[in-house]
Amino acid sequence: MESIKGFFDNLGVTGFVRPSIGFSDFLDILIVAYIIYKIIFWIKETRAWVLFKGILVILGLAAIATILQLNTILWILSNTISVGIIAVIVVFQPELRKALEQLGKGQFFSYFIRNEEEDNQKASARTVDEIIKAVDKMGAVRTGALILIEQEVPLGDLERTGIPIDAVISSQLLINIFEHNTPLHDGAVIVRRNRVAAATCFLPLTDSNEVSMELGTRHRAAIGASEVSDAYVIVVSEETGSISVARGGVLYRDLTMEQLRTMLSQTKKVGKKKLSFWKGRQDK
Template identity: 80%
Template sequence: MDFLNSFFSGLGITEFVRPSIGITDVLDILIVAYIIYKVIFWIKETRAWVLFKGILVIFAFAAVAALLKLHTIIFVLSNTINMGIIALLIVFQPEMRKALEQLGKGKIFSYFTRGEDAGDEKAAARTVNEIVKAADKMGAAKTGALILMEQEVPLGDLERTGIPIDAIVSSQLLINIFEHNTPLHDGAVIIRRNRVAAATCFLPLTDSNEVSMELGTRHRAAIGASEVSDAHVIVVSEETGKISVARGGVLYRDLTPEQLKNMISEQDHQSAKKKLAIWKGRQDK
């Protein structure tokens, strides 16, 4: 208690009062501890972990300074900590944005964010078949392609970076869009409600350090788009002709047309996931 009084007095808190703990206080502490645990577990997978360890070092240094009564250092650190909230918002802005995006993609909000009906099952099945047929033919011809199938999370921000199309999905249209030396071949195609919404859309690149160096910009853009949305992102490699699907920040590589169909159709989503090897960029071919 003497140490705590010394520490908090160094931070400008004149008196540390011994608390009385009840059942609600224990519940409160457990909830906060669980939230802190989940936050730490999440940031360990991001670049924020290194920054977080740096903050822990600063707090440890502040505790030592308070114990040794190093008044100048305590003064500097106390004024720094007072601005800590603003500093955290600035430093962790990309990570906080990603966390809020992940929270917004949760199923708990799906009831409130559900839009108009995406079409009957027949139209959806036709769209899947046309995409699979186009991907197969472009893979055989080694024509690079990048296709996003919008799900629950709207892709309006990405769509605005491209050129509006608003056409029925067909394999001929997709192949023609990604044909070499055509005005629309560079960028991604966004499919919404069984229609081609836009082409030449720009996608955010993933900043993950676990992505293999053998993957190019097209695959990195696919992973990046899948990290900020729940879209199915189909990629056809221009170098190898292999078909891949990015979903939830994970890249499923070297798919057959049948596997691709299972991945992007809702009816066999879980069984297809179990049969496919998960590639995060660290495994070899």
């Protein structure tokens, strides 16, 4: 106790008295903690979660620099904090805009509602079988398709660009969605936790200049989506019927069904296996 008093005396605080906490203080802390938790949970449902973790790493490095008294690093951080705040606003602009829109519509907290009974398992063997069966049949008749299998990075912002489906995945459902001249055939399908989450989703196109000119918009969208997430993006070419998979900004082309099955079987252990052994063609 004497050491604590001495600490506050050094700060110029005399007569240190232990603060009293009332019911209003407890309620205030509880509300603030709940709001912070919900905001973090909302960010986690979008790709901004990866950026948010990057900011936490920078804050951790700043704390280490403070402890070790790394004055140069502290000087750089202190002189760039104002610019950093503006940069955070720019980086999180889509998420902040969406939050303000939902707040104005009175639907902000609807994004915080989560079904506790959701299966946390990634793509199961049955899901992989149904996807492969659908892709095989669509490739045989040259039906164009674009399927995203969500992994660790949430695809909530991409999902909101499409039409919610929330249906148990089956080959018949996927084939029907991508059938020509149907309302849902244009765009991408997002698969999450063994269910078709949404269809007709818009994907960002890749800006890479190394992409082969023979690839169309569907393949460029697949590469673009794989660049901003860790999803497995399956593409069925409408011109040739060939099967491709985009992963980490790399497109693996002209895959057989067995090769596709091998790749999709890794969706259960994201980050624990690498694709360095893969023998398929690669186009960045």
